[in-house]
Amino acid sequence: MLSKHASLASAAVLVVILAVAPAVLGEYYLSFLTQLLMMVALAQAWNTISGMTGYVSFGHATFFGMGSYAAALLLPLGVPWWACLIAGALVALALSVPLGFLTLRLRGPYFAIAMLGLNEVARVFVTLWVDLTGGGSGITLSPELLPSLTTSYYTMFLIAVAATVIVAAIYHSRFGLELRAIREDEGAAEMVGVNTTRDKLAAFVLSALIPGAAGAVLVMYTSYIDPAAAFAPAVNIQMIVMVMFGGSGTVWGPVLGAGLVMGLREVFWAEFPAAHLMLLGVLLLSVVLFLPGGLMALFTRRKLVRPEVAAGPQERPDG
């Protein structure tokens, strides 16, 4: 891993740069950075459950969408934007508890498919409840209800920082160690005293809060939401790709992944508009094939095994 001092210094420099960005950047770049910070927050949220425990979720956009709709429905009622943000997180939290109880009993592809199905159910549910949500036409918010772009930027910035701090705190805690043990071998983890049900549920609930809040900010930033955008499968895919690209189950992997994927996508789009997605795909494939631990694996220092300490030849079990 990166040394503690290097990590803290990098974090401090990054925070200062992002904090002063609105003073020097134009609207286009500020808008791009807002989206980038949103993806950092979403990638960290996905990392909390899937990176730490190995339970690969294809449905975290559900919490993102629910947060968006909570804000879109509350803002026209005169609720302050910051309260809408909290409401978005709370709606996601309320949804995550029963869903976690149900879905975390499943493992591997069954969990992944259940979460994918959940995302679809949420999309259809919101589409069909026309009276409340406007159905497929979505909800358009009046501009005077919305905070400024700078406010949206700083709010997303705080959410991304909070998500990263949460992941760092978990990673270095006993709870994080238990989650990583679950990822490695859930049965063995339970056999050394880890209450796997409690830990997985806690990680799942924490991982739902951030997308709920980020979804609420997004709707204030775009002033429009519809089911296709709120529950887009592409949001799920992006979270996964960015974490895999940067380094799953690490603190800085999702930040690195989100930054590089978003940045490269922008550059490829500007330079090679016809082939930008293909180029990005080739790059992602290369990282997955040649760096399965993501880019963070490049910074990982592994202690060498000292074979002279091992006594005698190794035998294999006889079954």
Added chain:
Amino acid sequence: MADHILVVRGVRRVFGGVEALKGVDLDVVRGSVTGIIGPNGSGKTTLFQVISGMDRGATGSVMLDGREILGCRPYFVYQCGLARTFQLSRVFPQLTVLENLIVAARRHDRGARSRALELLERVKLEAYNEVLGSDLSYGQQRLVEFLRVLMSDPSVILLDEPAAGVNPTLRATLWDMVRHLNGLGTTFVIIEHNMDVISDLCQEVYVLSEGEVIARGAFEKVRRDQLVLEAYFGKRRSA
């Protein structure tokens, strides 16, 4: 009257049409080393799975220190003081050796790190504390797995063929640790195919065959038991 820390009564486990355990009884004396032997497929590991809570589909009764643990989840059984190792090594491959041990300590144990380092030092693996589990040799993995269960200071430890695949030096270290801990009062139940080890360590031996206890007692007694000989070598043809 003997003080039994682990009492198993009428444990039955059926998989589809196969009756893997047919009403097994077991009495483990506190502070003893009990051996479980038997041919492959006789139900030894299934019995460990049931006792440890890894398999919760059995009927009967398993009492640990007077408390019913049959059907309880493994983490609860572990917290009650019963730990086990697996037939094939199950260290956490992407956790360091130190993390592998610390995760098995009780949740609020502030001395977990120093205890883990002390255990590693005792088996001369202290140089490996930052090495990933996957980078260890198989024998070292088995030893780390054994040290892991010691982190919570359990009163009963089930060892499932702990020496399988371990080189002679590490194997000797392992058995020395078992003797040392047993001397301090820890109870062991060991599945093992090496009869010298069983003979040397165990005060009582249970022989399982086709899901049933066919003999129990001191090793010298069970090794001459006709049913045991038949289970291992088959029935003698009549002349």
